Amino acid sequence: MAAAACTPKPQSPVQPEVNVYFCKVGSDALVPTPFSVDKSLVGSRLENALVAQLLAGPAVPTSTVVQFPAGTTATVDLEGDLATVDLNGSIAKAYRGGASDEIGLFKSLTYTVTSVGGIARVQVTIAGRKVPTLPGGEFEIDEPLTRETFAQ
Amino acid sequence: MTAIVWIGRVLLALLCALTCSLAPLTPAIALGPMVTPTQAQVWVLGRQIAFAHLGITYGDPVTQVDDPGLHAMLATVGARSSWQPGTRFVAITRGDGKLITFTLGSDAMSVDGVPVSMPFAPFNSGPELYLPLVPLAKALDLGVRGFRGGYVFVPQIVSVTPRREGSVTIVRIEGSAPLTWHSSYANSARAHTLTVSFPGFGTDAAGSQPIAAGLATGADVSESGPPGYPTTAVSISLKHAATFASHRVGAGAAVDVVIARDSAQLRAATPASTPSSVHVAVTPLxxxxxxxxxTPAPPTPAPASPSPAIExxxxxxxxxxxxxxxxxxxxxxxxxxxxxxxxxxxxxxxxxxxxxxxxxxxxxxxxxxxxxxxxxxxxxxxxxxxxxxxxxxxxxxxxxxxxxxxxxxxxxxxxxxxxxxxxxxxxxxxxxxxxxxxxxxxxxxxxxxxxxxxxxxxxxxxxxxxxxxxxxxxxxxxxxxxxxxxxxxxxxxxQPALPARADPTLIVIDPGHGGSDPGSLNTGYGLTESHVTLDIAERLEADLKHQGWHVVMTRDGDYDVGDPNGTDAQELQARCDVANAAGARLFVSVHINSSVSSAPNGGTTYYWHPTDRALAQTVQNDMITASGITDDGVIRNNFYVIHHTMMPSILVEVAYLSNPHDATLLARQSFLDQVAAGIARGIADFTGGPPSPVGQARPQHPPGAPKP
Missing domain, CATH: 2.60.40.3500 (Immunoglobulin-like)
Structure with missing residues (x-):
């Protein structure tokens, strides 16, 4: 038994607990929030689940973190180390938030998506198209985002 | 006196005719008019030209045909000369390729095949061939003006010609010397004017002309500044907001200003290989x-022949x-x-x-x-x-x-x-x-x-x-x-153009949002981001002008800078285009922050290029000090307008529209004044103030003074 406990577990795609990163309002501080996920979720299915949770907000509603506008939807595709996140719905029409929230949205999205092993870059598209910024936004998203994008 | 001069000139002509008929010329035939050396200065395009042998003959300046000063003067206006000792002809090729020919002893020169009379003919004095400078300057399309007892030869803007090419309007501006220029763009609800200025250039073509070519409706040509170093401005009136680029034509004595409805049209109309927005003050090497x-050993070998002495x-x-x-x-x-x-x-x-x-x-x-x-x-x-x-x-x-x-x-x-x-x-x-x-x-x-x-x-x-x-x-x-x-x-x-930062006196202010994009809203306080940013920007404009800066606003009303039907990226690029095309010293974008939460408050200054951090920090410090707003620090982030402008650029998020305390402040005129004064102070602290002409005191901005 003791020997078995010392035996490394075989590599498993199962990730019973993952982090969704929310960003505090008015700052760029991240709030890693653990969620349990179905063991069968891997790859793009796992990423889609993570992003869906990010869009849905924390399990306990709070106004202390930045959240995507209600009615925003997202799909995630993976290729190599690049995740392409296509945002649609209300955010694809017009963004009326401020700069700090805008940064917070993409920072939380980038950290959440890249929390899955092997994914380092996040290309955001809006309604299927690569665009320089959100409609009405300022923050550049036409190139893949990485955690380094938000390094000061 | 006049009679004596003319008798002298007639005798000179006779003597020259005689000497020419006895060609070949030799130093022994030293008959010629008196050349009185002079210390008079000659200036071309703001540059003093040093002549080795500048003289006065019959009251007019003359110089030897192989004088380094003459070569420098010609080079300044893109011309060059050809002459061989012992020959009777001097050929000078203008920058536009037209040929000016002087003939020893003839008081008529040829300008592009057309004879033009001169007060007196080129002549020999000893072995040297002398040319009259003023007729030469006129043949080069240079204005001739007096300055401190010397001569200023001022290149001219000679023509402004519009044309329509597909979806864009092109205005060709031609000068008598290689052009350097600055562009500025004034945009309001009623008027859209693109102004292209040519420092050092005068014009005999001042006036207004209607234009019926696409986006342009008229052009106004005017000259200002000192006679010795004037600036000619060509102001092109546009039907509506537009974007533009400018690029040299041929050898550089002409510029095409390409005006398009939006950046996409502009890019489509401008060949990729054509440098846009080239408006540089080039330091002649x-x-x-x-x-x-x-001391340091030259890394390349010296030329075989000794370098001709350059004084x-x-x-x-x-x-x-x-x-x-x-x-x-x-x-x-x-x-x-x-x-x-x-x-x-x-x-x-x-x-x-x-x-x-x-x-x-x-x-x-x-x-x-x-x-x-x-x-x-x-x-x-x-x-x-x-x-x-x-x-x-x-x-x-x-x-x-x-x-x-x-x-x-x-x-x-x-x-x-x-x-x-x-x-x-x-x-x-x-x-x-x-x-x-x-x-x-x-x-x-x-x-x-x-x-x-x-x-x-x-x-x-x-x-x-x-x-x-x-x-x-x-x-x-x-x-x-x-x-x-x-x-x-x-x-x-x-060749691609180097980024131009040609006007160290110019600051472009970008009031965020506007027109079809109001930005953030706080209906409870009746605040709209695009209105507040414009309000602050206008106060900042006044403060900076008071400091002595030139200021261009990307917008001065509630409208889109680019095409209202264009994309967001086109709108942001249009703002960058204004600053890039104007060759601004600094770019300051003014925004108001907002959040889904009413809690966050305070001001932040963003920068992108690491070299702009000091500017951001200085402006942030002064804005905080002047306004008392909470300091949220400076942050590096990839906002479009501070990424795609070619000069030091910052984006100031003044306060939070979504925060009740900040919103209260933003509704106060005094707070907007303080914010503007703080940003202006930061710019002054960072830059040391605007460059001002030598000898002129820079307008001072008293600490804490309200805007004028």
């Missing part, structure tokens, strides 16, 4: 004579603000081969290089005293481009930034024997992402600086602080490079 004991005064100063007198490693006047356009390079050919943007190292820095001043010598591993600025009185600092360069070793402080030099520093000004080596000079008075390669050593850049003060009209900024020798085979119009 000079060849500084080698020092008697030049230290023959090439002057940082004064030239315009493309001209392109001194290559081959000194002016050398060769005299008409097939070698050593003196006719256009400004763009200065920028032309097979690899103008390759990073180079500065392997050695030295300083030495020359007869004319103190020379700093930088030894380079290859060609570099540079930009220099000189502030006006009372802050006379000078700095020269070498792009794409890395200084090997530590920063250096150099000593000068000139009493008015407090400090010379050579340092790595920026390293990531841009590599910039800065040479900064702190004097106690206005200084004149010559920049050029060292004779026989094109990989050494000399920066010479002159003993003498600069000319009153000396330029305050310019750019140049050391790869001029590669120009001959490089088609000027196919």
């Amino acid at each position: 000079q060849t500084l004579p080698a020092m008697p004991k030049n 230290p005064t023959a090439l002057t100063s940082s004064s030239p603000v315009v493309p001209s007198g392109v001194a290559t490693a081959e000194p002016l006047g050398a060769g005299a081969s008409p097939s070698v356009p050593s003196s006719s390079a256009s400004p763009l050919s200065l920028l032309a290089s097979p690899s103008p943007l390759t990073m180079q190292k500065i392997t050695d820095v030295s300083v030495a005293e020359a007869p004319t001043g103190t020379r700093i010598t930088l030894t380079l591993t290859g060609p570099v481009a540079f930009e220099w600025h000189r502030l006006g009185d009372p802050d006379d600092r000078y700095w020269l930034d070498i792009d794409r360069a890395v200084l090997v070793g530590a920063a250096q402080t150099l000593q000068s024997k000139l009493a008015f030099i407090k400090e010379i520093k050579v340092s790595q000004h920026a390293l990531d992402p841009d590599q910039v080596v800065r040479v900064s000079i702190t004097p106690t008075q206005a200084i004149d600086v010559r920049v050029g390669t060292i004779a026989g050593s094109p990989n050494q850049l000399g920066i010479e602080i002159e003993n003498q003060p600069p000319a009153p009209d000396a330029a305050l900024a310019g750019i140049g490079n050391t790869f001029v020798t590669a120009q001959a085979s490089a088609p000027p119009s196919t």
Whole structure:
């Protein structure tokens, strides 16, 4: 038994607990929030689940973190180390938030998506198209985002 | 007196006719009019031209045909001469290719095949052939004006011609010398005006003309400034908001201003190979004579033949603000081969290089005293481009930034024997992402600086602080490079333009949002972001103008800067275009923050390029101090407008519209005043204030003073 406990577990795609990163309002501080996920979720299915949770907000509603506008939807595709996140719905029409929230949205999205092993870059598209910024936004998203994008 | 002069001229003509009929000419036939040497100064395009043999004959200036000053003068306006000793003809080719021919003894010259009479004919005095300067200047389409007992030859803007090409309007502006220009764009609900200014150029074509070509409705040509160094402005009225680019045509004596409805049209209409928004003050690269004991070893061998002596005064100063007198490693006047356009390079050919943007190292820095001043010598591993600025009185600092360069070793402080030099520093000004080596000079008075390669050593850049003060009209900024020798085979119009930061006096303010994009809203307080940003921007504009800056607003009303039906990216790019095309010194975008939460409050200043952090921090500090808003710090982030502008750029998020406390402040006029004053103070603190013409006091902005 003791020997078995010392035996490394075989590599498993199962990730019973993952982090969704929310960003505090008015700052760029991240709030890693653990969620349990179905063991069968891997790859793009796992990423889609993570992003869906990010869009849905924390399990306990709070106004202390930045959240995507209600009615925003997202799909995630993976290729190599690049995740392409296509945002649609209300955010694809017009963004009326401020700069700090805008940064917070993409920072939380980038950290959440890249929390899955092997994914380092996040290309955001809006309604299927690569665009320089959100409609009405300022923050550049036409190139893949990485955690380094938000390094000061 | 007049009769005597005319009798003399008739006799001269007779004598010249006689001597010409007895060709070949020999020094023995020394019959000719009296040439009285003169110390009168000759200026062309703000640049003093030093003649070795300038004289007065019949009251008019004359000079020898092979005088280095004449070559320099011709080069300044893109012309060149061809003459062989013993021959009767002097051919001068203008920048536009037209031929001017003087014939010894004939008082009629030929200008593009058309005879034009002169007061008196070219003549021999001893073995030397003399040309009358004023008729030559007129044949070159230069205005002739008096200045301090000397002569100012002013290039002219000679024509403004609009045309329609597909979806864009093109206005061609032609001058009598290679052009350098600045653009500005004024946009309001009622009027949209694009103004292209040509410093150093006068015009006889002042006035207004209607234009029926696409987007343009009219053009107004006007001249302002001192007669010796005027500025001609061409203001093009537009039907509606537009974007534009400008690029040189041919040898550089013409510019095409391409006006389009939006950036997409503009890009589609402008060939990729065509440099857009080229509006540079080009520092003509000079060849500084080698020092008697030049410390650093020249990395390239000296030319086989001794470098023809260039008098230290023959090439002057940082004064030239315009493309001209392109001194290559081959000194002016050398060769005299008409097939070698050593003196006719256009400004763009200065920028032309097979690899103008390759990073180079500065392997050695030295300083030495020359007869004319103190020379700093930088030894380079290859060609570099540079930009220099000189502030006006009372802050006379000078700095020269070498792009794409890395200084090997530590920063250096150099000593000068000139009493008015407090400090010379050579340092790595920026390293990531841009590599910039800065040479900064702190004097106690206005200084004149010559920049050029060292004779026989094109990989050494000399920066010479002159003993003498600069000319009153000396330029305050310019750019140049050391790869001029590669120009001959490089088609000027196919080279990319270097980023232009041509107007050190200009700040572009960008009031965020507007028109179809109101930005954030706080209906409870009746606040709309686009209105508040414009309000602050207008106050900031007034404050900066009070400091002495020129200011261009990307918008001065509630409208889209770009096409209202265009994309968001086009709108943001249109704002960048305004600043880039104007060659602004700084770009400041004003925004109001907002959050889904009402909790966050305070102000933040964003920057993108690491080199802009100091600007951001300075503005942030002063804004916080002036307004009392909570300090949320400076943050580096990739906002479009501070990424795609080519000059130091910041985006100020003044306060949170979504926070009740901040919203209360934003509704107060006094708070908006304080914010604007703080930003303006930050700009003043960072820049040291706007450059001002030498000898003119800079308008002061009293601490804490309300806006005028």
